[in-house]
Amino acid sequence: MSENKISIKPISDLHGCNFFIPSYQRGYRWTDQQVTDLLNDVWEFINKQNKKEDEWYCLQPIVVKKIEENRFELIDGQQRLTTLFLVLKYMKKVLPFIEMKFSLSYQTRTKSEKFLESLDENLANDNIDFFHIFNAYSLISKWFADESTGEKNLKAINLFKYLGESVKVIWYETTDSDSIEIFTRINSGKIPLTNSELIKALFLNSSNFEKADNEKLRLKQLKIASEWDTIEYALQDDSFWYFINKNDNNIPTRIEFIFNLMYEIAQDEDNEVKERKLLGITGKEKIDERTKTNPTILEKFGNDEYATFRFFQHKFKSKTENEINKNWKEIKNYFQTLEEWHNDKELYHKIGYLITIGAKIKDILKDKKDKSKKDFANVIDDQIAKQINTKAIEELEYGSDNAQLTNILLLHNILSVLKSEDNSLKFPFNKYKDKENGGWSLEHIHAQNSESITEIDDFDEWLKSIDEKEFDKELTGKINDYKSNKSKEKITELVKKISLSFGETEIHSIENLALLSRNDNSKLNNGLFPVKRERIIELEQKGRFIPIATKKVFQKNYSGCTKQLSKWESIDREAYLNDIKETMNLILIKVVENEQ
Numbered sequence: 001m002s003e004n005k006i007s008i009k010p011i012s013d014l015h016g017c018n019f020f021i022p023s024y025q026r027g028y029r030w031t032d033q034q035v036t037d038l039l040n041d042v043w044e045f046i047n048k049q050n051k052k053e054d055e056w057y058c059l060q061p062i063v064v065k066k067i068e069e070n071r072f073e074l075i076d077g078q079q080r081l082t083t084l085f086l087v088l089k090y091m092k093k094v095l096p097f098i099e100m101k102f103s104l105s106y107q108t109r110t111k112s113e114k115f116l117e118s119l120d121e122n123l124a125n126d127n128i129d130f131f132h133i134f135n136a137y138s139l140i141s142k143w144f145a146d147e148s149t150g151e152k153n154l155k156a157i158n159l160f161k162y163l164g165e166s167v168k169v170i171w172y173e174t175t176d177s178d179s180i181e182i183f184t185r186i187n188s189g190k191i192p193l194t195n196s197e198l199i200k201a202l203f204l205n206s207s208n209f210e211k212a213d214n215e216k217l218r219l220k221q222l223k224i225a226s227e228w229d230t231i232e233y234a235l236q237d238d239s240f241w242y243f244i245n246k247n248d249n250n251i252p253t254r255i256e257f258i259f260n261l262m263y264e265i266a267q268d269e270d271n272e273v274k275e276r277k278l279l280g281i282t283g284k285e286k287i288d289e290r291t292k293t294n295p296t297i298l299e300k301f302g303n304d305e306y307a308t309f310r311f312f313q314h315k316f317k318s319k320t321e322n323e324i325n326k327n328w329k330e331i332k333n334y335f336q337t338l339e340e341w342h343n344d345k346e347l348y349h350k351i352g353y354l355i356t357i358g359a360k361i362k363d364i365l366k367d368k369k370d371k372s373k374k375d376f377a378n379v380i381d382d383q384i385a386k387q388i389n390t391k392a393i394e395e396l397e398y399g400s401d402n403a404q405l406t407n408i409l410l411l412h413n414i415l416s417v418l419k420s421e422d423n424s425l426k427f428p429f430n431k432y433k434d435k436e437n438g439g440w441s442l443e444h445i446h447a448q449n450s451e452s453i454t455e456i457d458d459f460d461e462w463l464k465s466i467d468e469k470e471f472d473k474e475l476t477g478k479i480n481d482y483k484s485n486k487s488k489e490k491i492t493e494l495v496k497k498i499s500l501s502f503g504e505t506e507i508h509s510i511e512n513l514a515l516l517s518r519n520d521n522s523k524l525n526n527g528l529f530p531v532k533r534e535r536i537i538e539l540e541q542k543g544r545f546i547p548i549a550t551k552k553v554f555q556k557n558y559s560g561c562t563k564q565l566s567k568w569e570s571i572d573r574e575a576y577l578n579d580i581k582e583t584m585n586l587i588l589i590k591v592v593e594n595e596q
Contacts, residue, residue, distance in 0.1 A: 004172065004173065004174045004175060004176070004201050004205075005171075005172075005173040005201070005205055006170070006171070006172055006173075006198050006201035006202055006205065006313075007171045007313075008058065008168050008169070008170060008171065008310065008313055009168060009169055009171040010056075010164060010165045010166075010167070010168045011084070011100070011163055011164055011165075011167050011168065011169070012100060012164035012165060014100075014102045014169075015099070015100050015101060015102060016070055016101075016102065017070050017071070017072065017102045017103075018070060018071045018072070018102070018103045018104075018105060019064070019072055019073075019074040019078075019081060019102065019103070019104050019105070020067060020071065020072065020073050020074060020105050020106075020107065021074050021078055021104060021105065021106045021107065021109075022073060022074075022107045022179065023107040023108040024180055024183060025074075025078055025183070027109060027112060027128065027129035027132070028078070028079060028082045028112075028129060028132045028133050028136070029079065029132055030079045030082075030083055030132065030136060032135070032136075032139055034079075034083075035083055035136050035139050035140065036139065036143065038080075038083060039087070039140065039143050041057070042057055042159070042163075042167055043155075043159070045057040045166075046158065046159065046161075046162045046166070055166070056165070056166045056167065056168050057166060057167045057168070058167075058168050058169070058170065058301075058304075058306065058310055059080055059084075059167065059168065059169045059170070060077070060080060060169075060170065060304075060306065061076065061077065061169070061170040061171075061172050061193050061198070061306070062074070062076070062077035062080070062081065062169045062170065062171055062172065063075040063076035063077060063172045063174065063182065063193065064077075064171070064172070064173050064174070065173070065174050065175070065176070065179055066173060072173075073179055074104075075174070075179050075182050075183050076182075076183060076193075077169075078104075080169075081102075081104065082104060082116075082133070082136075083136060085102065085103075085104060085116065086116075086133070086136055086137045086140055087140055087163075088100060088101060088102075089116075089119065089137070090137065090140050090141055090144060090156075091156045091159070091160060091163075094144070094153050094156050095153065095156050095157065095160060098160060100163075100164055104116060109129060111126075111127075111129075111130075112129045112130070112133070115129075115130050115133060115134075116133065119133075119134060119137055121134065143155075144156055170193075170198065170306060170309065170310075172193060172198070172201070194251070194252045194253060194256060195256050195259055195260070195305070195306060195308040195309045196252070196253040196255050196256040196259065197253075198306070198309040198313075199259055199308075199309055199312045200228065202312060202313060202316050203224050203228075203324060203327075203328060204221050204224060204225065220321070220324075224324075224328055227328075227332065228255065231255050231258070231331075231332075231335050232253060232254060232255045234335075234339065235254035235255060235257065236254060238430035239342075239426070239428065239429070239430050240338075240339075240342050241254060241430070242429040242430035242432075242433045243341075243342055243348060243351075243352045243355070243429050243430075244257070244338055244342075244355065244361055245257070245355070245433075246355055246356060246358065246433075247433060248433075248435065256308070258331060258334050258335055258338075259308050259312065259331070260308050261334065261361065261362055261365070262311075262330070262331070262334060263301075263307065263308045263311045263312075264362050265362050265365060265366060266311065268362065268366070301314065312327070315327050334365075337365065337368070338361075345418065345423060345426070346377070346418065347377070347380070348426060349414050349415070349417065349418040349426070349427055350380045350381070350384060350414075350418075351364060351380060352414070352427065352429050353384065353410065353411055353414050354380070354383055354384065354387075356410065356429060356432070356433070357387060357407050357410070359383065364380075367379050367380075367383075381587055384411070384587050385587050385588055387407055387411070388408065388411070388584050388587065388588065393408060393510055393577075393580060393581055393584065394509060394510065394511070394577060394581075395509075396408070396509065396510055397508055397509065398442060398444075398508035398509070398513060399508065402442060405442055405510055405513060406440065406441070406442060406515065408510065408580070408584070409442070409510070409513065409514065409515040409549065409580075410432075410440075410515060410547075411583075411584070412549050412579075412580050412583050412584070413427065413515060413547040413548055413549045413550070414427045415583045415584075415586060415587070416548050416549050416552075416583060417548055419583070419586065427548075428545065431545040432545070432547075434545070436519070437517035437518065437519055437520070437545070438517055438518035438519040439517070439518045440515055440516070440517055440518065441515075441516065441517075441518045442513045442514075442515065442516075443513065443514050443515070443516040443532075443550075444507075444508075444512055444513060445512050445513065445514050445529060445532070445553055445554070445568050445573075445576075446507070446512060446528065446529040446568040447528055447529075447532075475497055478490075478493075478494060478497065479494065482494060507573070510577065510580060511573035511574070511576055511577040512568070512573060514547075514549065514550040514553050514554075515547050515549070515550055516546070516547075516550055517544070517545070520536075520539055520544060520546075529554075529566065529567060529568040530565065530566040530567075532554065533554040533555075533565065536550070536551070536554050537554075553576060556572060558572075558575040558576050558578075558579045559575060559578075559579070560572075560574065560575030560578065561575045561576075
């Protein structure tokens with residue numbers, strides 16, 4: 001088993017190291033902006049108000065392979081280390097007492113190594129490497145000068161106070177024999193150094209089990225690695241993944257979702273402790289949102305892409321076997337909680353709904369803390385009830401209340417699956433959130449009176465989709481009259497009369513609305529009820545996901561609906577509305593009962 005080492009090293013630990021830069025790497029190419037950003041970021045951190053003693057600034061990962069004592073092949077991080085070398089070079093110039101230093105040597109560009117030591121301006125234009133190195137050094141020199149006095153030493157002294165111990169690098173020491181393959185992966189976008197890989201190294205480093213015998217160490221590493229793979233495999237199931245994620249969440253390995261979640265919750269808990277202290281709140285009394293001061297979260301671990309790793313690295317203080325076991329157990333507990341929700345039919349549908357409409361899973365996890373299963377279920381019901389209506393469902397209007405109408409119809413679909421007697425049936429959040437659907441929108445069950453059909457060609461095409469056998473004699477006569485003498489002036493009246501023959505138009509309330517993907521919805525524009533019904537059947541036969549309630553609407557499969565499949569009449573709308581309200585009451589009644 002590879003024993004890649006991962007740690008956080010202060011800059012002072014690089015003193016005396018020689019970094020060998022192999023031939024497959026290009027020369028130094030950092031721009032003025034990149035150099036300035038690094039200096040400004042470090043300076044801003046150093047001058048940060050209310051900074052705690054154990055806070056530190058972290059540079060991006062340095063990937064190395066050990067050649068011999070204090071000599072390393074530098075696989076990734078050349079640009080950062082070269083810039084840091086130049087900063088130290090300048091500080092040594094104005095502060096001769098500084099001893100902190102490391103060296104860079106090159107496999108093929110030996111002149112660059114010599115130029116780094118001399119920084120001779122006369123040689124700066126000899127080649128592109130020298131140009132970029134000298135340009136960066138000149139920029140660093142200007143940055144250190146005090147704008148008001150021109151004093152260079154003052155800024156250097158202040159930076160030196162913190163640079164050695166308060167500025168650190170993520171140190172990734174690999175034992176992989178193929179350095180070029182690692183370099184290629186990093187620079188082709190297939191970055192191996194994700195938070196999850198860095199965290200995995202924390203758990204599997206042999207140094208974490210220094211007191212364990214070899215066999216015990218091997219078995220412990222195998223157990224963690226096996227359980228790690230089991231969690232990743234489970235999260236690769238899209239049914240699980242899209243249940244816990246609102247939208248696409250394209251992270252390199254899905255277990256990283258658990259790590260990010262743990263870090264976010266820890267941040268929130270830290271923020272709440274400070275909030276309570278500021279407001280003088282003790283015990284479990286809730287914070288009044290009206291008096292909340294929203295203190296800035298202490299960004300102890302930074303806010304870049306590796307903050308989650310640094311949070312976990314901080315949890316490995318003693319690197320004892322007990323600490324490893326405790327940290328791994330915490331990760332498994334988070335995963336097992338999510339897995340339990342996924343496997344519980346009621347929690348799966350209700351929590352899945354809340355996440356889909358925007359609730360944060362970290363907040364749901366915090367709500368679960370210290371609660372019995374029954375109390376937690378009541379909290380979930382209460383959260384759903386708050387989303388159902390601010391006014392009566394039947395009073396919601398298409399156009400002004402679209403967001404709420406969409407949420408209620410989604411909930412109706414989800415609860416319709418939940419109350420099914422088929423325990424194997426689950427609402428497919430992965431299909432609902434599939435980008436190929438183009439999102440979801442409201443579809444009129446029976447079309448609005450289409451004012452967009454005004455041209456002869458459009459009307460003729462629209463008419464082809466309708467079974468004229470459904471028309472009465474009067475309407476059939478008017479259509480025949482149009483066909484014998486086509487005129488645009490006749491179209492508006494005909495569209496209105498034809499539409500009315502299949503159901504009342506201009507109904508914009510929930511009883512005439514269903515949920516459909518935008519891509520499929522666009523195929524049903526201006527469709528009358530029987531036309532839409534046929535097309536929805538065709539879409540489902542082609543494998544498109546049609547929500548259960550939408551299917552039941554066009555099958556007229558609600559108690560009280562008529563058997564007339566060509567029309568969507570007032571009695572059908574009433575049956576559909578009743579089912580929506582009765583389904584919503586499954587939640588509302590529960591909440592009332594829990595409050596009594």
